[in-house]
Amino acid sequence: MFSPFDAQTLIDLEFPAIKSWLEKYAIGPTAIGRIQQxxxxNDFQLVEQELLKSNELLAVRKAGETFPQLDFEELTEELKLLPIKNSVLSQEGFYRLSKASDLCNQLVYFFDKREKDYPLLYSLFSDIEYTKEVIEKIDHVFDKTWKVKDNASSLLSEIRNEIKVLRNQINRNFDREMKKLIRENVLGDTRETFYNDRRVLTVLASHKRMVSGNVVGSSKTGSLVYIEPQINVELNNELELQIDEERKEIYRILKLLTAEIAVFLPLITAYQSVLTELDFINAKTRLALELDGHLPGIVRQMNVELIDAYHPILWKSNKLLGKPTFPQRIQLHQKSRMLVISGPNAGGKSITLKTVGLLQVMLQSGLLIPVHPNSKICFFQQVLSDIGDNQSIENELSTYSYRLKRMKHFLKVTNRRTLLLLDEFGTGSDPDLGGALAEVFFEELYKTECFSVITTHYANIKLKADQLPHAVNGCMLFDTETLEPLYRFNLGQPGSSFTFEVAQINGIPQRIINEAKLRLDDRKVKMDHLLNELQKEKNYFERLNNEHREAQEAADEARTYFLEKKKHLEKRLLAQQELTDKNNKWLILGKKMQSFIDRYNSNSKKKDVNKPLLDDVRTFIAMERGKTEESKRKEKLKAAINPVAKPAKKKKSTPEKDEFQQQKIVVGSTVKLIATKQSGTVEEVVGNQITVEFGFLRMKVEREKLMWIR
Structure with missing residues (x-):
């Protein structure tokens, strides 16, 4: 019986190993049970909600927020007893309730101000309110060591006081009796012990008649006898009665407390629900942190784009061995929905196929996956696989028969929302006959519009993938110089199996390899050689392209740095020049004013002795003011010639009249600047550029901005 995600597919993809990792992160049996199941x-809405909840908690963890530690014990037994009338919870049960209430209060407090940041996690607490009533009621009965307090009731206080008095009296009597017997040398080396919670004397058997009291036992060898002093017999009996009364009173107190706590049954039920749910989500989050998992973009259209995708089991295994793991980039969409991967054995074809499948089943199980967050993945209604050398001994099926049975089922159930994973497609039978049948299967699967990843060595399958419009070839790269696989996937072309190269690096003599080549069809050897050369050239051009891109990036960075530096220096130079000009101006003015000060005569008593000096000062100030006004006028003229604001509306005139007026402008003409109405004399005419003298200012103005006057 096959299901959308049948058990064999999950085994083929090693999904049980992921579950075993996940199980180690769970706290309580409920979360562990959910993980095991x-x-x-293919309930897409449910899966998306689970992914979003895990992603929210992952964001909390990565943000470094002070999230409460999920340390609790489940309330399964308490939830069974609380609805039953006259039931009594144990001391351990009240401890679990108190801790659960405290933890839930912390969680409610944490999410209270974070509804917008973590809406799904916030919604988990819709049935929980922040309250300390449960904790306070329990604290009223239990102390910090989780023993029932003496003052839990007045009767319990009286009983414990009586017990304390009796124990003190018993100990005093015993110590007095033991001291007397020590002097008489009738006790063994240990002198005393406890028997049925009663303090008894260890007496040498030969002297037992010298001690009055109840013989309660003897040692294994019979050399020692245990005797309860007669003076304590009645007191010990009374103590036992009081201890029994204490037990009854504690039971009564806990029964009353249970009834008080039962009022909060809906709240306690909510505690159990939210804590077990968070336990499950937290386990998934901790696995995501270990595997550097992310939530890719979930898309509605049929599209899979895995960026920097890792096979989690391979990544973890290589990490333990200190080996690198190479990420893969794989894409499937409507126009390339059937991917055929070829290349050498041990080059990573199967791992690439399994990476696609395992990440898909992990995602549809609500688990975050080790890909770049910019990846995009859709949901499939079913994921089916045929991977590995599966035989059915029970049904006496060979590998090929098993595969044919799987293929029969695939042809029956696959549709446009199926992801099909076929490893070593078509193998298990005669290469020519099996290859022909595999080609027909490939065409039939293509008609179902399913998505698939297929690994193969068959040239006819590679050719068929190249011919069909919605199929595409891909290969695992192989270093033709070192004869070693690169474990990198490349989309767009088929790959050589590098059969003879792989044989060579595994120590097969060259003589045998050459003999094998002679026995092959010439066309197959040429085809394999062509693919080999194509991949070699592609590796070469890819290396050149990478080097060119790196050089271009370095050149762009250097150019950007140079331009920024140049702009910065020019700005500094301009600012320095402006400062110098300003300082020079003030220096000249300062010297002039100093000369006026030096000329000033303060000693003469003549009334008009400084009149010429004052006249010169006034003249100088007038000249400087005139220069300032002239500078402002020049700036105004510049702004008028190249206005930033919208120019003033012109008087209506005919194009013919305007052109005639402008044609009359020659050297010596008097013209008017249209924007400011200022007049000037034309000094030079070069095409459309007219040099005009406006008083002390000479400027180049475009012909259409001038009006001829005479």
Missing amino acids: LEPS
Whole structure:
């Protein structure tokens, strides 16, 4: 019986290993049970909600917020007893309730101001209110060591006081009796012990008649006898009665407390629900942190674009061995929905196929996956696989028979929302016959519009993928110089199997390899050689392209740095020049004023002795004011010639009249600047550029901005 995510597919993709990792992060049995039952789902809305909740908690963890530690024990037993009338919870049960209430209060407080940041996690607490009533009621009965307090009731206080008095009296009597017997040398080396919670004397068997009291036992060898002093017999009996009364009173107190706590049954039920749910989400989040998992973009259209995708089991295994793991970039969409991967054995074809499949089933199980967050993934209604050398001994099926049975099922159930994973497609039978049948299967699967990843060595399958419009070839790269696989996937072209190269690096003698080549069809050897050369050239051009891109990036960075530096220096130079000009101006003015000060005669008593000096000062000030006004006028003229604001409306005139007026402008003409109405004399005419003298200012103005006067 096959299901959308049948058990064999999950085994093929090693999904149980992911579940075993996840299980180690769970706290309580409920979350562990859910993990053990975890399977991919095609309920897309439910899966998306689970992913978003995990992603919210992952964001909390990565933000470094002071999130409460999820340390709790489940309330399963308490939830069974609380609805039952006259039931009594144990001391451990009240401890679990108190801790659960405290933890839920912390969680409610944490999410209270974060509804917009974590809406789904916030919604988990819709049935929980922040309250300390449960904790306070329990604290009224239990002390910090979780023993019932003496003052939990007046009767319990009286009983414990009586017990204390009795124990003190018993100990005093015992110590007095033991001291007397020590002097008489009738006790063994240990002198005393406890028997049935009673303090008894260890007496040498030969002297037992010298001690009055109840013989309660003897040692294994019979050399020692345990005797309860007669003076304590009645007191010990009374103590036991009081201890029994204490037990009854504690039971009564806990029964009353249970009834008080039962009022909060809906709240306690909500505690259990939210804590077990958070336990499950937290386990998934901790796995995501370990695997550097992310939530890719979930898309509605049929599209899979995995960026920097890792096979989590391979990544973890390589990490333990200190080996690198190479990320893959794989894309499937409507126009390239069937991907055929070829290349050498041990080059990573199967791992690439399994990476696509495992990440898909993980995602549809609500788990974040090790890909770049810019990746895009859709949901499939079913993921089916045929991977590995599966035989059915029970049904006496060979590998090829098993595969044919799987293929029969695939042809029956696949549709446009199916992801099909076929490893070593078509193998298990005669290469020529099996290849022909595999080609027909490929065409039939293509008609179902399913999405698939297929690994193969068959040239006819590679050719068929090149011919069909919505199929595409891909290959695992192989270093033709070192004869080693690169474990990198490349989309767009088929790959050589590098059969002879792989044989060579595994130590097969060249003589045998050459003999094998002679026995092959010439066309197959040429085809494999052509693919080999194509990949070699592609590797070469890819390396050149990378080097060119790196050089271009370095040149762009250097150019940007130079331009920024140049702009900065020019700005500094301009500012320095402006400052110098300003300082020079003030220096000249200062010297002039100093000369006026030096000329000033303060000693003469003549009335008009400084009159010429004052006249010169007034003249100088007038000249400087005139220069300032002239500078302002020049700036105004410049602004008028190249206005930033919208120019003033012109008087209506005919184009013919305007052109005639402008044609009359020659050297020596008097013209008017249209924008400011200022007049000037034309000094030079060069095409459309007219040099005009406006008083002390000479400027170049475009012909259409001038009006001829005479």
